[in-house]
Amino acid sequence: xxxxxxxxxxxxxxxxxxxxxxxxxxxxxxxxxxxxxxxxxxxxxxxxxxxxxxxxxxxxxxxxxxxxxxxxxxxxxxxxxxxxxxxxxxxxxxxxxxxxxxxxxxxxxxxxxxxxxxxxxxxxxxxxxxxxxxxxxxxxxxxxxxxxxxxxxxxxxxxxxxxxxxxxxxxxxxxxxxxxxxxxxxxxxxxxxxxxxxxxxxxxxxxxxxxxxxxxxxxxxxxxxxxxxxxxxxxxxxxxxxxxxxxxxxxxxxxxxxxxxxxxxxxxxxxxxxxxxxxxxxxxxxxxxxxxxxxxxxxxxxxxxxxxxxxxxxxxxxxxxxxxxxxxxxxxxxxxxxxxx
Amino acid sequence: xxxxxxxxxxxxxxxxxxxxxxxxxxxxxxxxxxxxxxxxxxxxxxxxxxxxxxxxxxxxxxxxxxxxxxxxxxxxxxxxxxxxxxxxxxxxxxxxxxxxxxxxxxxxxxxxxxxxxxxxxxxxxxxxxxxxxxxxxxxxxxxxxxxxxxxxxxxxxxxxxxxxxxxxxxxxxxxxxxxxxxxxxxxxxxxxxxxxxxxxxxxxxxxxxxxxxxxxxxxxxxxxxxxxxxxxxxxxxxxxxxxxxxxxxxxxxxxxxxxxxxxxxxxxxxxxxxxxxxxxxxxxxxxxxxxxxxxxxxxxxxxxxxxxxxxxxxxxxxxxxxxxxxxxxxxxxxxxxxxxxxxxxxxxxxxxxxxxxxxxxxxxxxxxxxxxxxxxxxxxxxxxxxxxxxxxxxxxxxxxxxxxxxxxxxxxxxxxxxxxxxxxxxxxxxxxxxxxxxxxxxxxxxxxxxxxxxxxxxxxxxxxxxxxxxxxxxxxxxxxxxxxxxxxxxxxxxxxxxxxxxxxxxxxxxxxxxxxxxxxxxxxxxxxxxxxxxxxxxxxxxxx
Numbered sequence: 001x002x003x004x005x006x007x008x009x010x011x012x013x014x015x016x017x018x019x020x021x022x023x024x025x026x027x028x029x030x031x032x033x034x035x036x037x038x039x040x041x042x043x044x045x046x047x048x049x050x051x052x053x054x055x056x057x058x059x060x061x062x063x064x065x066x067x068x069x070x071x072x073x074x075x076x077x078x079x080x081x082x083x084x085x086x087x088x089x090x091x092x093x094x095x096x097x098x099x100x101x102x103x104x105x106x107x108x109x110x111x112x113x114x115x116x117x118x119x120x121x122x123x124x125x126x127x128x129x130x131x132x133x134x135x136x137x138x139x140x141x142x143x144x145x146x147x148x149x150x151x152x153x154x155x156x157x158x159x160x161x162x163x164x165x166x167x168x169x170x171x172x173x174x175x176x177x178x179x180x181x182x183x184x185x186x187x188x189x190x191x192x193x194x195x196x197x198x199x200x201x202x203x204x205x206x207x208x209x210x211x212x213x214x215x216x217x218x219x220x221x222x223x224x225x226x227x228x229x230x231x232x233x234x235x236x237x238x239x240x241x242x243x244x245x246x247x248x249x250x251x252x253x254x255x256x257x258x259x260x261x262x263x264x265x266x267x268x269x270x271x272x273x274x275x276x277x278x279x280x281x282x283x284x285x286x287x288x289x290x291x292x293x294x295x296x297x298x299x300x301x302x303x304x305x306x307x308x309x310x311x312x313x314x315x316x317x318x319x320x321x322x323x324x325x326x327x328x329x330x331x332x333x334x335x336x337x338x339x340x341x
Numbered sequence: 342x343x344x345x346x347x348x349x350x351x352x353x354x355x356x357x358x359x360x361x362x363x364x365x366x367x368x369x370x371x372x373x374x375x376x377x378x379x380x381x382x383x384x385x386x387x388x389x390x391x392x393x394x395x396x397x398x399x400x401x402x403x404x405x406x407x408x409x410x411x412x413x414x415x416x417x418x419x420x421x422x423x424x425x426x427x428x429x430x431x432x433x434x435x436x437x438x439x440x441x442x443x444x445x446x447x448x449x450x451x452x453x454x455x456x457x458x459x460x461x462x463x464x465x466x467x468x469x470x471x472x473x474x475x476x477x478x479x480x481x482x483x484x485x486x487x488x489x490x491x492x493x494x495x496x497x498x499x500x501x502x503x504x505x506x507x508x509x510x511x512x513x514x515x516x517x518x519x520x521x522x523x524x525x526x527x528x529x530x531x532x533x534x535x536x537x538x539x540x541x542x543x544x545x546x547x548x549x550x551x552x553x554x555x556x557x558x559x560x561x562x563x564x565x566x567x568x569x570x571x572x573x574x575x576x577x578x579x580x581x582x583x584x585x586x587x588x589x590x591x592x593x594x595x596x597x598x599x600x601x602x603x604x605x606x607x608x609x610x611x612x613x614x615x616x617x618x619x620x621x622x623x624x625x626x627x628x629x630x631x632x633x634x635x636x637x638x639x640x641x642x643x644x645x646x647x648x649x650x651x652x653x654x655x656x657x658x659x660x661x662x663x664x665x666x667x668x669x670x671x672x673x674x675x676x677x678x679x680x681x682x683x684x685x686x687x688x689x690x691x692x693x694x695x696x697x698x699x700x701x702x703x704x705x706x707x708x709x710x711x712x713x714x715x716x717x718x719x720x721x722x723x724x725x726x727x728x729x730x731x732x733x734x735x736x737x738x739x740x741x742x743x744x745x746x747x748x749x750x751x752x753x754x755x756x757x758x759x760x761x762x763x764x765x766x767x768x769x770x771x772x773x774x775x776x777x778x779x780x781x782x783x784x785x786x787x788x789x790x791x792x793x794x795x796x797x798x799x800x801x802x803x804x805x806x807x808x809x810x811x812x813x814x815x816x817x818x819x820x821x822x823x824x825x826x827x828x829x830x831x832x833x834x835x836x837x838x839x840x841x842x843x844x845x846x847x848x849x850x851x852x853x854x855x856x857x858x859x860x861x862x863x864x865x866x867x868x869x870x871x872x873x874x875x876x877x878x879x880x881x882x883x884x885x
Contacts, residue, residue: 004806008792018719022790025720029710036681036706040699043684044691047620054621054688058876061626061679069678070671077667077713084717085660091722092656107496141492142586144651144726148792151723155652157587158491159580162653175801179726179794181485183492184412187797289581 011170011195012150017087019151024083028076091152094165098133101126102214102298105136105143105156108185110176111295115302116205117213122191124176126168127201133165135262137294141182147193149174156180161262168195218303221296230284238284240277246308251278265301356759356856371456372859377442378757379463380433383470385826387429390474392822394422399781399815402808407799415798416483417499423486424504428511429470431742432600435607436553437466437518439749440546442757444522446850447540449531449868451860454524462517469511476503485796487597490578490589494570502568509564512557515603519553522546531849533868540848540872541617541630545610548634552599552606552641560596563589587652594645602641604738605705606634608745609676612698615752616680618846619695620687623873626679633672640669650721659718666716673709677702692844693767697748700775704740708733711786726796728807729789735782744774747825754829755839759856762832766824774821780814847873 010016047056101124104111113119126132136145136156143156145164149172154164178189196204211217222228230239245260253276258264267274269292272285292300357374367375397418401409410418441459445452453459476482482504484493493501526539526547539547567589569575576582578589617624624630646654646662680702689695711733714720724730755761788807793800800808842851853862870877 004803005791006787007790018723021717022714022720022723025714025717029707029713032710033703033706036677037703039681040684040702043681043687044689044699047684047687047689049688049690056621056687056876058623059625059686060623061629061682065678065682066626066629066675070675073674074667074671077670077716080713080717081664081667084719084721085663087719088650088659088722089656091719141496142489146726146792146794148723151719153651153722153725157653159584159586160653175792177792177794181416181489181492181796183483183496184416186416187407187412187794187799190801 009149009170009172009174010151011172011174012147012152012166012168014087014091014166015149015151015169017090017151021080021083021087025080028080032073091165094133094163095131098131098165099127100133100135102135102295102302103137103145103156104139104294104298105145105178105182105189106139106294107141107183108178108189110145110178110189110191113214113295113298114205115214117211117217118205122176124191124193125201125204126193126195127198128168128171128195130198131165131167133163135298136162136164137298139294142180143178143182143189144180146177146179147174148177149193153179161266168193171195171197214299214302215306216303218296218299218301218306221292221300222303225288225291227300238280240280242304242307244308246305248308252276253278253280262301265304266297269297269300354854355858356854357859358759358856360859369460371452371460373441373445373453373456373459374757374857374859374861376459376463377438380437380441380466383463383467384430384433384438387425387470388434388822391422391425391430392819394418394425396815396819398422399812401798402800403812405800405802405805405808410798412798413483416485416796417481419796420483420485421477421481424473424482424508426738427486427600427604428508429466429473431604431738432511432515433466433518434604434742434746435611435749436522436546436549436603437463437514439611439746439753440522440542440549440607441518443753443850444525444543444546445529446853446857446861447543447848448526448529448534449849449862449866450525450529451862451865453521454529455521458517459521462514462521465517466511466514469507469509469514472503472510473507476500476507479503487593488564488567488589489593490567490570490584490586491581494567495579495581502571505564505568505571509561509568512561512564515553516557519550519557522550523554526550531866531868534849535868537628537631538868538872539631541613541624541627541634542607542610544631545606545613545634548638549603549606551635551638552603556596556599556603556642559592560600563592563596566592587649587654590649590652591645594648595642598645598648599638599641601734601737602637605741606637608701608742608749609634609705611745611749611752612680612701614846614848615694615698615748616683616702617873617875618752618844619690619692619698620684621689621845621875622683622685622687623871623875624679625682625685626675627872629675630679633675636672637669640665640672644669644716647716647721648725650718651725663716663718663721667713670709670713670716673705677706677709691768693762693764693771694748694752694844696768696771696775697744697751700771700778701741701744701748704736704744704775704778708736708740711736724789726794727789728785728793728795731795732782732785732789735785740778740782744778747771747774750825750829752844753850754832755843756850756855756857758833758836759839760832760836761839761843762836763828766828770821770824770828773817773824777814777817777819777821781811781818782814784808784810784814847875847877 100115102113110122112124136154138156138158144153145156146153150166152164152166154162173192173194176191176193230237231242233241233243249257250260251257270289273282276282357372401415482499482501484497484501566577570577576584578584578586613624644666646658647666650659751767784807788804793804839855841854849866
């Protein structure tokens with residue numbers, strides 16, 4: 001039957017934080033259960049029927065007691081609430097220097113892409129002690145990217161990007177599970193996350209056999225799909241100049257402003273009329289729904305991201321010298337070469 | 342005092358069972374007691390069916406490899422287990438059988454307010470049940486009982502629409518029962534039966550009925566929208582055609598979380614009656630228990646978002662839902678403390694119903710406390726969609742509702758059938774159920790924290806220990822559930838005749854004969870004492 005464990009391996013900064021809360025909750029649960037069980041057992045023993053003519057006293061209740069056993073449990077629950085909320089919010093937003101990895105869920109596999117262009121299936125490699133941000137997309141139904149050793153899980157919902165991030169702390173191989181039921185081979189939609197020492201990680205990336213970074217792949221798509229004929233890098237194109245758009249505020253024709261993030265770019269590709277940039281006309285750009293798959297969308301986004309060179313580079317600053325050779329923020333040369341297309 | 346109203350009867354006295362014979366007298370009856378029996382038989386069938394699906398699921402999970410069934414079959418098995426148990430057993434279980442039988446008697450009425458609507462709701466239930474059984478016989482459905490799109494609306498190649506229609510139709514049965522109870526409780530109470538004298542069983546059903554009436558239409562609409570999308574490709578939930586899959590989850594859980602309280606409040610109602618009777622005490626803190634039922638019903642509508650902490654809903658929405666989910670635990674805690682306190686200075690007896698009540702309180706306590714792990718944001722992220730959740734809701738649904746149902750069935754069996762069941766077998770099966778239940782479901786908490794996702798046909802080998810324990814426990818549990826089926830049926834023929842009030846219980850239903858006459862009371866009762874007057878003065882209940 002193999003070995004078993006009550007606590008799964010702990011391999012990210014989040015894991016001991018969640019475990020500590022879990023221990024606290026378990027202690028509360030055990031103490032409360034013991035109080036109720038003992039109460040019942042003691043009363044059952046002390047007040048068992050003595051004779052058929054027992055006349056127990058009439059007791060209506062006690063307001064002080066009712067208040068006590070409402071307030072004290074609620075206060076204990078508030079401790080759980082704030083503690084849990086703290087960890088949840090800490091996990092909410094990835095630090096700006098987090099290294100990007102893009103994951104597409106598809107019945108029934110996980111397709112993983114790195115900014116450097118490497119790709120793999122059902123395997124995720126990350127360096128130890130570096131914040132990593134996963135951007136999750138689905139090509140079909142809802143999946144959920146569950147990393148038990150990191151105590152993290154995030155649904156992978158078609159039509160939107162969800163993210164989760166972590167700092168892995170212990171090299172090793174850990175489960176990836178799909179946690180949202182997704183059809184026939186749901187339980188086969190599993191894989192492994194490999195946490196590696198930075199040196200090893202660098203070697204692994206180098207052997208990835210990538211054909212250009214994700215941004216370069218996106219740049220090729222950008223011209224193949226004909227985007228570059230309207231999105232010129234000069235004034236006067238029929239569609240907005242995408243230079244320095246990503247990560248910045250954009251003025252819309254209805255007066256609102258939008259921060260151009262991944263979701264905005266995705267929406268603009270799939271449903272171009274949803275938001276029209278100020279000064280441009282609707283119905284110029286066709287939808288690319290069905291033309292590009294989720295992985296290609298992520299490549300296009302990586303490309304558009306690379307056109308905003310002032311944004312924080314994807315290379316984690318925290319990694320310092322030993323930093324894996326992750327994807328340099330795609331070079332300006334790349335943008336220029338596309339611009340010339 | 343029960344003796345006050347007992348008129349001498351011969352054993353051949355007319356009662357609701359022997360006034361008429363023949364299948365027509367049952368299928369066209371408007372007697373709430375006979376309709377309760379119709380429900381009892383039908384939900385027992387569905388409990389058996391759902392139980393068989395559960396056993397097959399557990400058998401498959403005895404080994405990590407998916408070796409007994411193929412994946413599609415396994416997925417259909419757990420889906421049909423969920424649909425049958427939730428919509429065709431748990432939701433109607435106590436309300437439609439015990440509630441139907443007892444509420445009019447408990448409030449001193451001769452029937453529900455709308456007897457024909459009561460029969461109609463049974464027929465609707467049967468139609469829905471037949472559609473469900475037909476769907477399964479034809480090939481089944483594999484979406485999980487939660488029907489999440491776009492899997493259900495676009496990708497599943499099974500009979501989603503037929504299963505959805507079954508759920509849709511069954512909802513009307515639930516709505517009509519709830520409506521009937523609310524009107525009955527408001528309009529049909531005997532003189533003197535004020536709201537503060539209502540049995541807590543009736544209070545619990547009142548709260549349940551509010552949820553059925555207000556919540557069920559929402560799931561009906563949601564299911565209808567799902568059908569529209571699947572049949573006509575109207576883009577509502579599938580993002581590929583312009584929909585939003587998260588919208589479905591909001592709508593679905595807006596009903597289905599409160600529905601959890603439809604599935605537990607009536608069980609709590611039963612426990613109130615049993616603990617009071619077998620402790621010979623008025624329930625400690627009656628107004629708090631009654632109020633907490635209403636509190637649960639109201640707060641229950643405000644916590645649906647805790648099913649969606651990892652979907653990408655706003656973090657601030659999650660924050661609010663987490664806090665409200667903690668708040669809904671308070672009225673549940675109030676109930677548990679009050680049941681325990683009711684035993685204080687009582688005169689406690691250990692007949693079968695009381696053993697089930699002990700089991701209920703213990704298991705519901707564990708079920709409730711583990712709910713806090715899931716209401717807490719950070720632990721929810723790790724635990725949601727794992728076996729921890731499966732264990733948690735089985736502690737509440739089986740440990741709570743099914744034990745409450747069995748306890749109530751034993752408690753009122755003499756009243757319903759006029760026969761006593763064998764006490765030894767009753768106690769033995771209560772014990773077997775308790776032990777088997779814990780063996781089945783406790784290991785699943787551990788498997789869940791260790792990371793085993795739910796709805797997995799095959800799983801990683803390190804989870805096998807938990808699953809073997811679970812499967813072994815399930816076979817014990819299966820025996821525990823089968824025994825009552827045998828000895829209760831046996832008692833119908835060979836059990837000793839039951840007196841009007843075998844337990845010395847208080848409440849108007851015990852003031853009439855067992856089984857009761859067609860119109861419940863020979864003379865209309867009047868309630869002229871407090872409820873649960875166990876330590877009572879000799880004023881007693883007077884009738885007439």
